[in-house]
Amino acid sequence: MKLTILGCYAATPRTITNPTSQVLEIKNQMFLIDCGEGTQVQLRKHKIKFSRINRIFISHLHGDHFYGLIGLISTFSLLNRENDLHVYGPKGIKEIILLQLKLSNSYTGYNLYFHELESKESIVVFEDDNVIVHTIPLQHRVYTNGYLFKEKNTQRKLNIEAIEDYNIDKCYYQKIKFGGDITLDNGKNISNLELTFEPDYEKSYAFCSDTVYNEDIIPLIKSVDALYHESTFLETESHLAIKTMHSTAREAATIALKANVKKLIMGHYSTRYGNIELFKEEAKTIFNNVILANDGKTIEL
Amino acid sequence: MKLTILGCYAATPRTITNPTSQVLEIKNQMFLIDCGEGTQVQLRKHKIKFSRINRIFISHLHGDHFYGLIGLISTFSLLNRENDLHVYGPKGIKEIILLQLKLSNSYTGYNLYFHELESKESIVVFEDDNVIVHTIPLQHRVYTNGYLFKEKNTQRKLNIEAIEDYNIDKCYYQKIKFGGDITLDNGKNISNLELTFEPDYEKSYAFCSDTVYNEDIIPLIKSVDALYHESTFLETESHLAIKTMHSTAREAATIALKANVKKLIMGHYSTRYGNIELFKEEAKTIFNNVILANDGKTIEL
Numbered sequence: 001m002k003l004t005i006l007g008c009y010a011a012t013p014r015t016i017t018n019p020t021s022q023v024l025e026i027k028n029q030m031f032l033i034d035c036g037e038g039t040q041v042q043l044r045k046h047k048i049k050f051s052r053i054n055r056i057f058i059s060h061l062h063g064d065h066f067y068g069l070i071g072l073i074s075t076f077s078l079l080n081r082e083n084d085l086h087v088y089g090p091k092g093i094k095e096i097i098l099l100q101l102k103l104s105n106s107y108t109g110y111n112l113y114f115h116e117l118e119s120k121e122s123i124v125v126f127e128d129d130n131v132i133v134h135t136i137p138l139q140h141r142v143y144t145n146g147y148l149f150k151e152k153n154t155q156r157k158l159n160i161e162a163i164e165d166y167n168i169d170k171c172y173y174q175k176i177k178f179g180g181d182i183t184l185d186n187g188k189n190i191s192n193l194e195l196t197f198e199p200d201y202e203k204s205y206a207f208c209s210d211t212v213y214n215e216d217i218i219p220l221i222k223s224v225d226a227l228y229h230e231s232t233f234l235e236t237e238s239h240l241a242i243k244t245m246h247s248t249a250r251e252a253a254t255i256a257l258k259a260n261v262k263k264l265i266m267g268h269y270s271t272r273y274g275n276i277e278l279f280k281e282e283a284k285t286i287f288n289n290v291i292l293a294n295d296g297k298t299i300e301l
Numbered sequence: 302m303k304l305t306i307l308g309c310y311a312a313t314p315r316t317i318t319n320p321t322s323q324v325l326e327i328k329n330q331m332f333l334i335d336c337g338e339g340t341q342v343q344l345r346k347h348k349i350k351f352s353r354i355n356r357i358f359i360s361h362l363h364g365d366h367f368y369g370l371i372g373l374i375s376t377f378s379l380l381n382r383e384n385d386l387h388v389y390g391p392k393g394i395k396e397i398i399l400l401q402l403k404l405s406n407s408y409t410g411y412n413l414y415f416h417e418l419e420s421k422e423s424i425v426v427f428e429d430d431n432v433i434v435h436t437i438p439l440q441h442r443v444y445t446n447g448y449l450f451k452e453k454n455t456q457r458k459l460n461i462e463a464i465e466d467y468n469i470d471k472c473y474y475q476k477i478k479f480g481g482d483i484t485l486d487n488g489k490n491i492s493n494l495e496l497t498f499e500p501d502y503e504k505s506y507a508f509c510s511d512t513v514y515n516e517d518i519i520p521l522i523k524s525v526d527a528l529y530h531e532s533t534f535l536e537t538e539s540h541l542a543i544k545t546m547h548s549t550a551r552e553a554a555t556i557a558l559k560a561n562v563k564k565l566i567m568g569h570y571s572t573r574y575g576n577i578e579l580f581k582e583e584a585k586t587i588f589n590n591v592i593l594a595n596d597g598k599t600i601e602l
Contacts, residue, residue, distance in 0.1 A: 092404040103393040
């Protein structure tokens with residue numbers, strides 16, 4: 001799993017900062033998370049191949065999280081994209097995009113699928129052999145979801161007790177891990193399901209932006225390898241955090257501590273702060289393993 | 302009149318080029334013409350005060366001419382704008398913007414007025430004491446207008462014959478130019494309208510993008526001080542110009558020549574060309590006074 005921060009500031013794009021967008025790479029799949037204005041330029045700047053992005057996850061319909069989506073969808077057309085594109089986001093996103101495509105008389109040459117979200121509970125929005133993605137319901141001024149990405153282990157877990165009962169030789173373990181059935185010396189066929197458990201997850205990444213401090217998310221993000229949690233403000237502006245339904249650095253760190261995550265990545269800084277190191281200092285009083293997101297930063301999980 | 306090119310390339314924004322947007326300054330008013338994605342960043346980069354932009358003119362609803370508009374409108378809100386904002390553009394633009402504001406639950410704190418255009422004839426869309434703006438109907442794949450900006454002379458033209466008939470002294474000429482009436486020695490009041498003609502226009506600027514080669518615009522743009530005419534292609538790609546309803550450099554120069562304009566500014570270059578000097582070379586075979594638009598260039602008219 002590799003995370004590239006394309007933009008991590010709150011509010012609007014500036015010459016030196018970009019609104020929220022991230023690319024998460026899991027086993028050669030690229031997932032785009034949020035898509036503020038200028039995201040397509042950031043993708044180019046960081047040399048991320050447009051054609052490798054097949055799924056885009058939008059947290060909520062505030063401009064700094066999705067105004068770049070229509071431009072990216074249009075650019076995919078200009079580049080003669082052929083792959084299907086899947087967009088996950090709040091109800092309404094389809095209407096916004098299709099209205100703009102209709103009025104510009106420019107339909108996409110590829111299949112564009114919208115997966116509109118309305119649920120207030122965590123649901124699975126995507127799953128294949130390598131990854132499963134759940135929503136993380138957040139509390140903000142509009143309907144908002146974070147997303148939890150869990151990388152699946154492609155190897156199943158051995159049920160050692162069952163394997164020993166059948167007296168199966170160790171040289172077959174690899175075959176069993178990859179889902180193979182076994183034929184015993186007596187000709188009896190043993191299904192893989194008898195010999196294995198569901199695979200463990202490998203790495204996991206939780207993206208939580210934008211949100212007030214909300215302990216309800218803790219069970220969902222328990223022990224993830226990395227948690228991105230917004231920290232728009234410092235504690236000195238906690239009144240603004242409450243008013244605008246954002247979090248402070250201290251609150252982000254408290255969630256990280258209580259969820260026992262391995263690593264906290266902070267971002268969505270208000271542009272009022274000149275020095276983002278202050279966010280790290282504040283968070284570190286609560287939780288030790290803190291990384292400051294910064295536009296262009298790459299984080300190996 | 303001062304023109305600042307914020308972006309002048311076709312298609313989508315790249316790390317080194319921006320889609321169409323220009324700022325025209327006329328007597329302390331700033332007019333924004335088109336607003337491709339990233340325009341707000343270009344405005345910041347070129348230190349143009351957001352608060353001075355009160356009127357935005359959108360030529361057509363292709364993304365490279367208006368995807369930056371919603372972001373700019375939102376940013377105006379974040380900056381607590383109070384001035385009215387007027388947006389001129391094709392029918393549909395209001396629905397696109399209002400839908401996005403509604404779904405993001407973020408209404409503007411200032412008055413936002415849309416002036417939607419449908420006419421296929423040239424019409425006056427804005428006029429005050431200093432400037433008059435006409436549409437220039439263009440031919441493109443969707444409904445498109447260019448815009449003609451004419452700066453008004455604030456001084457009326459003296460009707461010397463009438464003035465001499467009344468035997469008015471030269472020391473009153475200044476007063477008359479500024480619209481004042483005159484009381485003769487015999488107590489008779491002479492209306493300014495008897496003593497003056499409508500003022501001439503001072504500078505004029507015609508913005509024409511995007512369009513096929515179309516001689517119908519020539520009467521509208523006759524003798525303007527500067528004509529911006531799109532030149533997406535060179536003649537070697539004239540088949541693409543026809544197919545996509547764009548113009549070549551040679552065609553832009555031909556319109557400039559036939560309309561007897563003082564200066565031709567070219568832009569909207571396809572990103573396929575590495576060297577935009579080729580556009581100038583091609584145009585100069587037809588028309589001599591050619592300027593290549595380039596992102597960030599300022600042109601005094």
